[in-house]
Amino acid sequence: MSSSSSSYCTVIGLFLAFLLGGSSCNGQLTPTFYNETCSNVTSIVRGVIEQALLTDTRIGASLIRLHFHDCFVNGCDGSILLNNTDTIESEKEAAPNNNSVRGFGVVDDIKTALESACPGIVSCADILAIASEASVSLAGGPSWDVLLGRRDGTTANRSGANLALPGPSETIAAIKLKFSNVGLNTTDVVALSGAHTFGRARCLTFGNRLYNFTGVGDSDPTLNSTYLETLKGICAENGTGTDLTNLDLTTPDAFDNKYYSNLQVNEGLLQSDQELFSTTGEDTIDIVNNYSANQTAFFASFVASMIKMGNISVLTGTQGEIRLNCAAVNANATSGSDGLLHSSI
Ligand code: HEM
Structure with missing residues (x-):
C-alpha cells in the first residue's frame, strides 16, 4: 500500500472507528479492536466456556470446529450459526454439519453475556474466533492474541458447505485442494x-x-x-x-x-x-x-x-452487521422458522 493510500486509510479508519466503536481498515483485523468498546470480551467468553466445560468436557473441541466450518464457507462471517428461515437455507443442515457440529447453545450463552456487558458490539464471527483460542488454551494448548473486528454475514450457504468442507474419507490431494481454495x-x-x-x-x-x-x-x-x-x-x-x-x-x-x-x-x-x-x-x-x-x-x-484461517474473507468496516442473536440476521431476529430467538441446538 502506498503511503498516501495508507494515510487515507488511517483517516477513514479513525472516522469508522468513531462511528462503529472499533478500529478497522481495508479488511484488517486487530487484537485491540474491542479495547475501548468491550474490554472484557476475552474474559467473558473464557468464563462462559470454563463453566460449560464443567459439564461437557468436549465443548472446547466443538467450538473450534464451529470456527473452522464457519471460515471455510463464505469466510469467517458467523454464517454457520444461522437458522433456517424462508430465505436462509442453513449451513447447519449441510451434510458435513448435520447431526455433527454442536456447541450452539454455548455460543448463545456467550452472546447473551456479551450483550449484557456491551450491547451490540461483538460479532458472532468474532465470538467463534475468541472461543477457539480460549478452548485451545484451556485444554493445555497455546495462547495467542486473537485478531478481531469481523462482522457478521447476512446469508448462509448450504451448498457451499457441502462443497467446501473436507470429508474424512477424502484423499489427501482432495483435502489439500479444499484448503488451497481458501488460501x-x-x-x-x-x-x-x-x-x-x-x-x-x-x-x-x-x-x-x-x-x-x-x-x-x-x-x-x-x-x-x-x-x-x-x-x-x-x-x-x-x-x-x-x-x-x-x-x-x-x-x-x-x-x-x-x-x-x-x-x-x-x-x-x-x-x-x-x-x-x-x-x-x-x-x-x-x-x-x-x-x-x-x-x-x-x-x-x-x-x-x-x-490465517481466521482471516479468510472476513467482513469488516461497514460490511455485514453485528447480529443481536447469532442464529438470525437482524432483520429476521424475531421471525426464525422455529419462532425461537436462540440457536436451538
Ligand atoms: C483436514 C480435514 C478435516 C477433516 C476431513 C475433518 C473431519 C472431521 C470429522 C469427520 C469429525 C467427526 C465429526 C462427527 O463425528 O460427526 C471431526 C471432528 C472434529 N474436528 Fe475435524 N476435520 C478436518 C479438519 C479440522 C480442522 C482444520 C479443525 C480445527 C481447526 C478440526 C477440528 C475438529 C474437532 C475439534 C473435532 C471434534 C469436535 C467435537 O468433539 O465436537 N477439524 N473432524
Missing part, C-alpha cells in the same frame, strides 16, 4: 488437523476403515491391529454409527502433540488423519514427524495457521 497450504493442513488432539467422532465417520474398506469386507491396512479391535468394540458392524469415540486415544481432552505420535503408530482415527503420515511420498510425513518430536513447533504452527 491455506500443506503446512496449514497438517497443523490444523492437529485440532483432532481433542474431541470426538461418530463411528459413521470412520466405520468403513473397520469393516469394509475396499468393498470386500476388509479393514484399512494402515490401522493398528490392536486399535482396530478396540474400535470394533465401540462401533458395531451394523450399528447406527452414532456411537462416539475419542479422536486422540492417548490424551483425549488435552491439547498436545500426541495426535501426531498416534499417526506414527497407525493410531489415527479418521482416514484423513492417518493419510497425513501413511500416504507414500507425501510431503505431509516430514511435518508430522516434526510436530511429533517438537510440541513447541506444533504450537507455533498451529497458532499461525489459526490466524
Whole structure:
C-alpha cells in the first residue's frame, strides 16, 4: 500500500472507528479492536466456556470446529450459526454439519453475556474466533492474541458447505485442494488437523476403515491391529454409527502433540488423519514427524495457521452487521422458522 493510500486509510479508519466503536481498515483485523468498546470480551467468553466445560468436557473441541466450518464457507462471517428461515437455507443442515457440529447453545450463552456487558458490539464471527483460542488454551494448548473486528454475514450457504468442507474419507490431494481454495497450504493442513488432539467422532465417520474398506469386507491396512479391535468394540458392524469415540486415544481432552505420535503408530482415527503420515511420498510425513518430536513447533504452527484461517474473507468496516442473536440476521431476529430467538441446538 502506498503511503498516501495508507494515510487515507488511517483517516477513514479513525472516522469508522468513531462511528462503529472499533478500529478497522481495508479488511484488517486487530487484537485491540474491542479495547475501548468491550474490554472484557476475552474474559467473558473464557468464563462462559470454563463453566460449560464443567459439564461437557468436549465443548472446547466443538467450538473450534464451529470456527473452522464457519471460515471455510463464505469466510469467517458467523454464517454457520444461522437458522433456517424462508430465505436462509442453513449451513447447519449441510451434510458435513448435520447431526455433527454442536456447541450452539454455548455460543448463545456467550452472546447473551456479551450483550449484557456491551450491547451490540461483538460479532458472532468474532465470538467463534475468541472461543477457539480460549478452548485451545484451556485444554493445555497455546495462547495467542486473537485478531478481531469481523462482522457478521447476512446469508448462509448450504451448498457451499457441502462443497467446501473436507470429508474424512477424502484423499489427501482432495483435502489439500479444499484448503488451497481458501488460501491455506500443506503446512496449514497438517497443523490444523492437529485440532483432532481433542474431541470426538461418530463411528459413521470412520466405520468403513473397520469393516469394509475396499468393498470386500476388509479393514484399512494402515490401522493398528490392536486399535482396530478396540474400535470394533465401540462401533458395531451394523450399528447406527452414532456411537462416539475419542479422536486422540492417548490424551483425549488435552491439547498436545500426541495426535501426531498416534499417526506414527497407525493410531489415527479418521482416514484423513492417518493419510497425513501413511500416504507414500507425501510431503505431509516430514511435518508430522516434526510436530511429533517438537510440541513447541506444533504450537507455533498451529497458532499461525489459526490466524490465517481466521482471516479468510472476513467482513469488516461497514460490511455485514453485528447480529443481536447469532442464529438470525437482524432483520429476521424475531421471525426464525422455529419462532425461537436462540440457536436451538
Ligand atoms: C483436514 C480435514 C478435516 C477433516 C476431513 C475433518 C473431519 C472431521 C470429522 C469427520 C469429525 C467427526 C465429526 C462427527 O463425528 O460427526 C471431526 C471432528 C472434529 N474436528 Fe475435524 N476435520 C478436518 C479438519 C479440522 C480442522 C482444520 C479443525 C480445527 C481447526 C478440526 C477440528 C475438529 C474437532 C475439534 C473435532 C471434534 C469436535 C467435537 O468433539 O465436537 N477439524 N473432524
